[in-house]
Amino acid sequence: MDRREMLHWLRCEDPEELRTLWERADRARREGVGETVHLRGLVEISNHCVRNCHYCGLRAANHRIDRYRMTAAEIVRCAEQAVALGYGTLVLQSGEDHQIEAGWLVDLIGHIKATTPLALTLSLGERSEADLRAWKAAGADRYLLRFETSNMALYRKIHPDRGDNISDRLALLRLLRRLGYETGSGVMVGIPGQHFATLVDDIFLFQELDLDMIGIGPFIPHPDTPLGQAVPSGLPKGEQVPATIAMTCKAVALARIVRPDANIPATTAVAVMDAGSGRALALQCGANVIMPNLTPLHYRERYAIYPGKADRLEAADQSDRQIREQIGALGRRVGIGQGGRLRRGGRAA
Numbered sequence: 001m002d003r004r005e006m007l008h009w010l011r012c013e014d015p016e017e018l019r020t021l022w023e024r025a026d027r028a029r030r031e032g033v034g035e036t037v038h039l040r041g042l043v044e045i046s047n048h049c050v051r052n053c054h055y056c057g058l059r060a061a062n063h064r065i066d067r068y069r070m071t072a073a074e075i076v077r078c079a080e081q082a083v084a085l086g087y088g089t090l091v092l093q094s095g096e097d098h099q100i101e102a103g104w105l106v107d108l109i110g111h112i113k114a115t116t117p118l119a120l121t122l123s124l125g126e127r128s129e130a131d132l133r134a135w136k137a138a139g140a141d142r143y144l145l146r147f148e149t150s151n152m153a154l155y156r157k158i159h160p161d162r163g164d165n166i167s168d169r170l171a172l173l174r175l176l177r178r179l180g181y182e183t184g185s186g187v188m189v190g191i192p193g194q195h196f197a198t199l200v201d202d203i204f205l206f207q208e209l210d211l212d213m214i215g216i217g218p219f220i221p222h223p224d225t226p227l228g229q230a231v232p233s234g235l236p237k238g239e240q241v242p243a244t245i246a247m248t249c250k251a252v253a254l255a256r257i258v259r260p261d262a263n264i265p266a267t268t269a270v271a272v273m274d275a276g277s278g279r280a281l282a283l284q285c286g287a288n289v290i291m292p293n294l295t296p297l298h299y300r301e302r303y304a305i306y307p308g309k310a311d312r313l314e315a316a317d318q319s320d321r322q323i324r325e326q327i328g329a330l331g332r333r334v335g336i337g338q339g340g341r342l343r344r345g346g347r348a349a
């Protein structure tokens, strides 16, 4: 698919025509990764963050948030719960929290890998090469780091550097791949100032970076952030990408078409924006992964990257039941095992 066609699809609003896009993406998903939907247990291990992203409720300058950091014992209990629920992967996520010390996490990774069959995904922000190397050596399998937008001017605006610590997530993604991690990244759809052509660039960048995992969610404004109020996009009329479910589904579909064998989650942000059918829509236009939240409820409500995320606080076993029903209703089945990188020709890593 070339740029022109991609732009056409992003701007298309004809439901009949769009149906051919959903079918094409669904076919690419079936041929690339099959009918299974992999469940990855998500644990939000700390909501501390040293950064000040203009869209995120965890930003350091937000003093209205009650901060926490989970203990190793609490995280191990979540890992045990993931095994009990039949999940093959545990995702440890946090803000960029340098109080999560490399050695502490090395021990925790070693323990989880020695006592469970889980694949371990880390999503801990921008950390040093030494930390990333130590965690890989300890047994971590995958790393998620969203580049959010390929437009560097827009990126700098919404994700300020930290003093002379210049943020270069693309360089970090390339480093993660060299270190042997399965690598995941992603973007937000509808950031104020995001042009349609930028979203096309984002999707081509997924292909260029040869990502194993691609996460795409709508921008949801958080009232305690600089982008929390209506912000003028600064773009000519009709050029701002809308932050809608429909636009997010188009981006998911196009990502699936250019990267048929990637793991693409139906993101929590999609489920928050449309609690009834957001997740199902994403699964029908290219997604093949869901990340059920295993974070203890009293912490989960404090991991408020955007509002609404904690509105439906369900215990892990209850939401697990609902997710499995949703998957079954679509005629799909829940994946067994780690569900890692699957390259063309069916070789699972």
Ligand code: SF4
Pocket (backbone or CB within 6 Å): 049, 050, 051, 052, 053, 056, 057, 058, 059, 060, 094, 095, 096, 125, 305
């Ligand atoms: S997006 Fe990530 S790095 Fe930025 S403030 Fe939020 S948690 Fe921190």
